[in-house]
Amino acid sequence: MAQVEFQEVVKRYGSFEAVKSVSFTVEDGEFVALVGPSGCGKTTTLNLIAGLLDLTGGAIRVGGRQINDLDPKDRDIAMVFQNYALYPNKTVRQNLGFPLRMRKVPKRELEEKVNDAARLLDITHLLDRRPRELSGGQQQRVALGRALVRDPQVFLMDEPLSNLDAKLRVQMRAELKRFHQDLNATVIYVTHDQLEAMTMADKMAVMSGGVLQQYDTPERVFEEPANVFVAGFVGSPAMNLLPARVVENGGAVQAAGEGWELALSPRNAASARRASGDAVILGARHSSLILHEEAAPGCIAAKIYTVEPTGDLTYAHVEVGGKTFVISLDPQRRIRADQPVWIEFDQDRLHLFDAVTEQRLPPG
Numbered sequence: 001m002a003q004v005e006f007q008e009v010v011k012r013y014g015s016f017e018a019v020k021s022v023s024f025t026v027e028d029g030e031f032v033a034l035v036g037p038s039g040c041g042k043t044t045t046l047n048l049i050a051g052l053l054d055l056t057g058g059a060i061r062v063g064g065r066q067i068n069d070l071d072p073k074d075r076d077i078a079m080v081f082q083n084y085a086l087y088p089n090k091t092v093r094q095n096l097g098f099p100l101r102m103r104k105v106p107k108r109e110l111e112e113k114v115n116d117a118a119r120l121l122d123i124t125h126l127l128d129r130r131p132r133e134l135s136g137g138q139q140q141r142v143a144l145g146r147a148l149v150r151d152p153q154v155f156l157m158d159e160p161l162s163n164l165d166a167k168l169r170v171q172m173r174a175e176l177k178r179f180h181q182d183l184n185a186t187v188i189y190v191t192h193d194q195l196e197a198m199t200m201a202d203k204m205a206v207m208s209g210g211v212l213q214q215y216d217t218p219e220r221v222f223e224e225p226a227n228v229f230v231a232g233f234v235g236s237p238a239m240n241l242l243p244a245r246v247v248e249n250g251g252a253v254q255a256a257g258e259g260w261e262l263a264l265s266p267r268n269a270a271s272a273r274r275a276s277g278d279a280v281i282l283g284a285r286h287s288s289l290i291l292h293e294e295a296a297p298g299c300i301a302a303k304i305y306t307v308e309p310t311g312d313l314t315y316a317h318v319e320v321g322g323k324t325f326v327i328s329l330d331p332q333r334r335i336r337a338d339q340p341v342w343i344e345f346d347q348d349r350l351h352l353f354d355a356v357t358e359q360r361l362p363p364g
Contacts, residue, residue, distance in 0.1 A: 080155065242281065
């Protein structure tokens, strides 16, 4: 396996810039997820590594070797596509061995590699079947095995689980994670599903509009989002965001016309004073908010909009400050639509963003 380096990578289509000066490093053996909404540039970035697209600017290095001008077949990279791209008229054994036959690998070595990959992925009993006789999860394993037999420096995966049903996606997430752990493989994985990225990746590259918004471990991205976009994209449900104005020299925030004011802890007050103006955005995860059914000091008055039971948790959608917050509750708790409530913020888990730059305000 090998390290992959992106250095100021740019991809333009005429005047449109699909990837804008992206730089990050995937260490040898890391699983990195490129994540973001449709059109953010993640698949374009993956195709630039694979050689399916030409770079407009910058450089990509694999194992210290610049690959900008190499043909895809010379990059020592294997790709697993969203639709698996299996040959329907070939058996599983023939599909697995096809990349090796193209390389004119000796028959005995080819058979050993195919059998080893089949054992690792638990598809030995499927070797004589054709793709149409396989389930979606089995086809996904075959596509992975075909990449594995090549023994590449890097695995590229383009939304390989998106065609599976919800239950099978959960199962395959665990299997892909175990596959990475067993092989210590360098994997770059594209997904629009931030939950996939959170559960499988060593690091996440969050993209929007062709720009790399944040590159860090899933834990850091979740707990310390770099900006408003990352805060609203990563997490399920998404982080609650509320525009407010700093008052009392940073000691409190309030929403104009909403009739409430929230005192800030000394740490958060110091953070609020770092904003470029008096406009900030409060951020709070659903699990960091406490719902009171009676007025309490330091709480914001609100009203229940709707209630969403999910089994393990109940999500209360609450109207506050012209926005709708989502708060998780114990499923045994009984609340109703239009009920007046009060929201308590956990000051140790409160996030503050500059409303002008939308960047995270560092802790005081």
